[in-house]
Amino acid sequence: MPIKVPDNLPAKEILNNENIFVMDESVAYHQDIRPLRIAILNLMPTKETTETQLLRLIGNTPLQVEIVLIHPRTHTSKNTSAEHLKAFYKTFDDISDQYYDGMIITGAPVEHLPFEQVDYWDELKEIMDWSVRRVTSTLHICWASQAGLYHHYGVPKYDLPEKYSGYFRIRSRSRTCRCCGASTKRSLSPNPAIRRCAGKISRRCLNSKFCRNRRKRAFISSLRRTAGKFLSPAMPSTIR
Numbered sequence: 023m024p025i026k027v028p029d030n031l032p033a034k035e036i037l038n039n040e041n042i043f044v045m046d047e048s049v050a051y052h053q054d055i056r057p058l059r060i061a062i063l064n065l066m067p068t069k070e071t072t073e074t075q076l077l078r079l080i081g082n083t084p085l086q087v088e089i090v091l092i093h094p095r096t097h098t099s100k101n102t103s104a105e106h107l108k109a110f111y112k113t114f115d116d117i118s119d120q121y122y123d124g125m126i127i128t129g130a131p132v133e134h135l136p137f138e139q140v141d142y143w144d145e146l147k148e149i150m151d152w153s154v155r156r157v158t159s160t161l162h163i164c165w166a167s168q169a170g171l172y173h174h175y176g177v178p179k180y181d182l183p184e185k186y187s188g189y190f191r192i193r194s195r196s197r198t199c200r201c202c203g204a205s206t207k208r209s210l211s212p213n214p215a216i217r218r219c220a221g222k223i224s225r226r227c228l229n230s231k232f233c234r235n236r237r238k239r240a241f242i243s244s245l246r247r248t249a250g251k252f253l254s255p256a257m258p259s260t261i262r
């Protein structure tokens with residue numbers, strides 16, 4: 023979240039140079055204060071467990087957060103009841119005219135399937151394209167990060183002999199890229215599957231000079247701490 027400071031405070035420039043988002047009082051004064059709006063596209067078979075895990079983390083803030091749960095219309099869930107989906111979930115068609123501050127796309131146990139054999143692949147592609155236009159920042163978890171890299175950047179996934187998860191050293195190629203949010207160049211990042219793929223691809227990242235020049239290498243986790251919570255092995259049910 024941006025820090026609100028008095029107009030013209032000298033620290034503002036220093037913090038901006040450290041890539042910390044600082045907002046003038048005058049700008050903050052004109053902001054409409056409203057809940058943070060986050061859409062969760064829940065692709066997991068264990069939907070109720072995943073809801074609890076994510077909401078536990080998202081709820082740990084004094085901010086009001088408005089959540090909308092979405093499930094893929096083009097997939098018939100075997101493990102979640104139709105009643106649960108009807109009561110608590112919307113489909114993409116219901117929300118496609120909205121804007122969101124954030125979106126989370128969960129993993130799914132489909133990592134061994136070619137993307138095109140996932141029965142909601144076309145719908146997911148449409149949602150990912152929409153998220154670039156309508157969502158400020160999208161976090162892709164587990165398989166969704168592979169799907170995002172493939173769809174947005176044409177980066178394929180590779181089968182590994184066994185699950186490869188843990189915290190890996192990543193190297194930010196830019197100190198100023200907001201996506202990395204890093205004041206240090208090297209850091210640890212959680213990564214459930216592919217070594218060079220971690221966390222989130224953000225529109226802000228795509229727009230930065232660094233990422234424009236090196237799109238296919240922009241696999242650096244932003245929101246490291248948040249992604250750390252979401253992707254860490256402390257959530258065993260999302261990691262086989």
Ligand SMILES: CC(C)(COP(=O)(O)OP(=O)(O)OC[C@H]1O[C@@H](n2cnc3c(N)ncnc32)[C@H](O)[C@@H]1OP(=O)(O)O)[C@@H](O)C(=O)NCCC(=O)NCCSC(=O)CCC(=O)O
Pocket residue numbers: 065066067068097098099100101102128129130131132133135139140141142163164165166214215259260261262
């Ligand atoms: C829920 C169960 C017990 C169900 O196992 P079963 O062996 O009976 O399988 P199943 O019911 O036939 O299918 C399980 C799920 O696979 C997905 N699925 C299978 N084939 C699919 C296809 N062609 N298109 C789309 N989805 C498909 C669906 O989400 C489906 O659940 P629905 O029809 O209900 O939707 C298990 O999947 C489980 O324990 N899951 C919890 C852990 C988990 O899911 N981990 C995923 C890691 S997350 C990840 O992203 C991994 C990425 C990575 O490691 O690289």
